[in-house]
Amino acid sequence: MTQTPAPVITGQIPIVDYLILEPEPHLRAHECASCHARYFDRRNACANCSGTEFADVDVPTAGVLSTYTIVSFAPPGVDAPFVAAIVDCAGTSVRGKLLNVPPTPENVALGMPLRLATYSLGADADGVEAIGYGFEPAGGSAGAPADREDSQ
Amino acid sequence: MSGDDVWVLGIHMTKFGKHPDKDVVDLASESVLGALADADVSMADIDVIGAGNLMGASGGIGQQVQKQVGQTGIPVYNVVNACATGATAFRVAYLEIKAGEADLGLAFGVEKLAGAGLLTGGGSSAGSGGGWTPKGRLGAVTGLEGHTGTGTMPGVFAQIGLDYAHRYGGADFELFARIAEKNHAHSTLNPLAAHQKPMSAAQIMADVMVAYPNTRPMCSANVDGAAAAVLVSGERLKKLSPEQRRRAVKISASVLTSDPWQESCQVLPDVSTLTKAAARKAYSMAGVDPGDLDLVELHDCFATAELVHYDNLMLCAEGGAVDFFNSGAPWRDGTTPVNVSGGLESKGHPIAATGIANVFEVATHLRGEAGPRQIEGARVGLTHVIGLGQACAIHILERSAA
Numbered sequence: 001m002t003q004t005p006a007p008v009i010t011g012q013i014p015i016v017d018y019l020i021l022e023p024e025p026h027l028r029a030h031e032c033a034s035c036h037a038r039y040f041d042r043r044n045a046c047a048n049c050s051g052t053e054f055a056d057v058d059v060p061t062a063g064v065l066s067t068y069t070i071v072s073f074a075p076p077g078v079d080a081p082f083v084a085a086i087v088d089c090a091g092t093s094v095r096g097k098l099l100n101v102p103p104t105p106e107n108v109a110l111g112m113p114l115r116l117a118t119y120s121l122g123a124d125a126d127g128v129e130a131i132g133y134g135f136e137p138a139g140g141s142a143g144a145p146a147d148r149e150d151s152q
Numbered sequence: 153m154s155g156d157d158v159w160v161l162g163i164h165m166t167k168f169g170k171h172p173d174k175d176v177v178d179l180a181s182e183s184v185l186g187a188l189a190d191a192d193v194s195m196a197d198i199d200v201i202g203a204g205n206l207m208g209a210s211g212g213i214g215q216q217v218q219k220q221v222g223q224t225g226i227p228v229y230n231v232v233n234a235c236a237t238g239a240t241a242f243r244v245a246y247l248e249i250k251a252g253e254a255d256l257g258l259a260f261g262v263e264k265l266a267g268a269g270l271l272t273g274g275g276s277s278a279g280s281g282g283g284w285t286p287k288g289r290l291g292a293v294t295g296l297e298g299h300t301g302t303g304t305m306p307g308v309f310a311q312i313g314l315d316y317a318h319r320y321g322g323a324d325f326e327l328f329a330r331i332a333e334k335n336h337a338h339s340t341l342n343p344l345a346a347h348q349k350p351m352s353a354a355q356i357m358a359d360v361m362v363a364y365p366n367t368r369p370m371c372s373a374n375v376d377g378a379a380a381a382v383l384v385s386g387e388r389l390k391k392l393s394p395e396q397r398r399r400a401v402k403i404s405a406s407v408l409t410s411d412p413w414q415e416s417c418q419v420l421p422d423v424s425t426l427t428k429a430a431a432r433k434a435y436s437m438a439g440v441d442p443g444d445l446d447l448v449e450l451h452d453c454f455a456t457a458e459l460v461h462y463d464n465l466m467l468c469a470e471g472g473a474v475d476f477f478n479s480g481a482p483w484r485d486g487t488t489p490v491n492v493s494g495g496l497e498s499k500g501h502p503i504a505a506t507g508i509a510n511v512f513e514v515a516t517h518l519r520g521e522a523g524p525r526q527i528e529g530a531r532v533g534l535t536h537v538i539g540l541g542q543a544c545a546i547h548i549l550e551r552s553a554a
Contacts, residue, residue, distance in 0.1 A: 017291025069310035078298030093416035
């Protein structure tokens with residue numbers, strides 16, 4: 001993200017409504033009360049069993065890399081290349097991108113342990129900062145996610 | 153020649169590639185007139201039309217083409233099913249004949265895609281024009297491409313290929329490049345392919361990276377093209393000429409599936425479960441085993457997709473796709489030639505035409521009319537397409553006994 005003179009941050013908003021920022025950032029799924037299938041989007045009924053009762057559940061923030069790709073082209077305002085990934089968070093599959101990993105195949109390994117991390121998309125005119133999520137190596141690395149995002 | 157069977161009586165495809173001087177109606181008309189001539193029938197004989205043009209889905213391509221080739225008042229079904237659109241149009245004609253509503257049916261698919269560039273999963277304009285406002289079923293405040301992964305086709309299918317690599321091992325960048333190398337080698341024998349130049353795995357790996365491990369020549373080519381087929385009932389075929397009966401190709405199975413729910417299908421399209429289901433049903437319907445197939449045209453929209461479909465179509469043991477490829481089996485001189493047309497990576501992928509163009513390829517070999525690229529003695533072949541969303545169509549075709 002290109003940083004313009006920082007506006008006064010008056011609040012934060014998650015990039016998607018299934019990212020919960022407080023007390024610690026994590027993802028939340030709608031779980032079918034009948035068959036326990038999990039969904040991130042608004043649901044009319046369950047795609048697996050047609051049940052209509054759902055409960056919100058927290059998705060574990062730790063996972064392993066199921067698969068990935070390194071995408072060379074991105075829409076305006078999005079850094080490329082970026083590592084798109086599917087992460088298995090204790091049985092719940094999650095879409096995200098890898099953070100704090102140089103976007104080359106040598107730095108990405110199928111099955112690598114990961115954890116949820118967040119980054120800033122910047123603030124709007126009202127000072128509201130949008131927060132995105134991704135996954136970083138669970139072993140940890142130097143620099144805050146937002147810093148890393150700047151250098152990509 | 154059972155009365156219940158449905159046959160391909162005539163089939164035609166245009167050259168795939170750039171056709172700047174022709175619109176979709178020109179291309180579709182060329183394929184329809186070609187298929188009618190090949191079948192030795194006229195529009196007056198046709199009882200029903202199944203038609204597809206994905207990019208102009210609201211345009212009523214079936215009726216537009218009728219205006220050019222013959223308005224006879226017959227029912228027209230304009231269908232849309234992503235990359236399975238052509239196969240779905242083909243199956244509509246098949247079903248009308250099966251239902252006894254038609255004796256002869258026409259199906260065609262057409263697309264103009266040359267110069268379309270990367271087909272993405274939607275753009276992003278982060279925070280432009282005002283405040284962050286949650287929208288849609290995910291409450292997203294901006295376009296999500298590049299934020300929550302990717303929805304671009306090369307990226308989606310790259311992940312599908314590497315997911316297979318994660319499960320079973322043995323697949324790496326070079327292996328996927330060698331799959332593309334095979335298809336580009338096959339294309340050199342197909343004058344209807346958009347790209348006919350051989351490419352080595354090294355050249356393919358050094359080309360423009362689109363979504364690792366898919367480089368540009370490992371992606372389906374966005375091109376213009378059309379394909380059309382005339383289908384006929386077994387009863388009507390009995391009354392046609394010996395030459396028409398000799399060249400007719402039997403549709404031993406026609407199957408369409410959608411994707412059943414799987415845990416991860418909400419985050420990564422599952423192209424395997426519905427393909428396996430369609431394959432099982434098609435083999436059963438045709439009374440054919442995968443080992444009986446003399447050639448297969450499968451949906452290699454990306455090199456990473458071809459690998460998983462070896463397994464999904466049961467051309468190898470479960471988890472054995474890498475070994476299957478490394479054995480040389482899917483090369484044109486192998487035990488199960490796959491994509492001898494050059495596949496979508498080199499023949500090209502004019503979306504709605506693809507599901508009939510692959511029938512053209514198999515039918516042409518079964519008739520013994522494939523010229524330099526003929527698979528000698530071909531008796532039975534299989535076609536497969538995947539449309540994201542998802543739809544899978546499989547057809548099994550057999551040479552006429554006559």
